Amino acid sequence: MESHSPIITKTIQFVKDELANQDGSHDFHHIHRVWATARSLAKSEGVEDIEIVELAALLHDIQDWKYSGSETAGVEAARSWLHSQGYDPLKTEKIAEIIEGVSFKNELARKITSPSRELAVVQDADRLDAIGAIGIARTFTYGGAKKRPLYDPEHPYTEEISKEQYMDQTRPNPTVNHFYEKLFKLKDMMKTESGRHLAEERHKFMEMFLDQFYAEWDGKK
Numbered sequence: 001m002e003s004h005s006p007i008i009t010k011t012i013q014f015v016k017d018e019l020a021n022q023d024g025s026h027d028f029h030h031i032h033r034v035w036a037t038a039r040s041l042a043k044s045e046g047v048e049d050i051e052i053v054e055l056a057a058l059l060h061d062i063q064d065w066k067y068s069g070s071e072t073a074g075v076e077a078a079r080s081w082l083h084s085q086g087y088d089p090l091k092t093e094k095i096a097e098i099i100e101g102v103s104f105k106n107e108l109a110r111k112i113t114s115p116s117r118e119l120a121v122v123q124d125a126d127r128l129d130a131i132g133a134i135g136i137a138r139t140f141t142y143g144g145a146k147k148r149p150l151y152d153p154e155h156p157y158t159e160e161i162s163k164e165q166y167m168d169q170t171r172p173n174p175t176v177n178h179f180y181e182k183l184f185k186l187k188d189m190m191k192t193e194s195g196r197h198l199a200e201e202r203h204k205f206m207e208m209f210l211d212q213f214y215a216e217w218d219g220k221k
Contacts, residue, residue: 007085007087008054011058011059015031015058016028018077019061023145024138025141025142026061026066026067026142030129030138031061033129033134034057034122034126035057035058035125037125037129038053038054038056038124038125038126039057041121041192041194041195042118044193044194045117045120045192045193045194047117047118047121049091051091052094052095052118053098053122055082055095056098056102056122057126059074059077059078059081059082060074060078060098060102060122060126062077062078062081063076065103065105065167066142074099075096075099078096078099079096094118097119098119098122101123102123104182105166105167106163107189119191120191121191121192121195124199125195127189128198128199130182130183130186131187132201132202132203132206133202133205135183135202135206136206139175139178139183142175143178144175146169148173148174148175149174150174150175151174151175152174155173155174156177157176157181158177159180166181176213179206179210184203184206184207186203187199187200187203
């Protein structure tokens with residue numbers, strides 16, 4: 001069994017408790033996959049402080065805005081947890097910066113222009129879990145949790161979506177639209193060489209899936 005530092009072990013349990021009632025698109029299994037991928041990318045990319053990467057990956061989705069309704073609740077909760085554990089204040093702020101910068105919505109707003117290597121690997125790990133087979137499963141799980149239709153030709157996707165549009169929970173937003181508004185863009189938004197390589201195959205799988213989806217929708221297959 002793999003051993004971890006005390007802060008990592010405690011944080012794992014903290015995040016499990018925080019996400020215990022979360023739907024399958026943003027549950028602890030998602031966190032575990034992002035954490036594992038972030039560690040792998042960090043090693044490939046030569047990141048020295050792996051612990052910062054691990055903690056940011058573990059904490060990046062607590063009090064997520066899509067569920068809490070607050071853009072700042074997540075980073076505040078992460079910062080509060082690390083302070084409660086007596087964690088190094090400077091490292092805590094680095095972790096908070098990663099959590100603030102990891103989201104797609106903030107990149108839409110051009111908030112992060114020169115990401116640190118630590119942010120790059122956590123962001124790529126999170127985005128890799130948003131695409132490919134697991135990304136498809138997560139997308140429809142989230143859409144179901146929000147009671148969104150699978151697809152509706154009368155509500156086309158928005159090609160150049162703004163942060164405000166992306167965050168608008170009231171706009172008609174069939175689940176398939178999410179592929180075009182976000183998921184298909186992620187391959188070219190990867191920050192690490194390792195992330196770009198992994199994204200290629202996952203991107204192609206999503207394209208194949210939608211080809212089959214539309215053919216079945218139209219009764220052709």
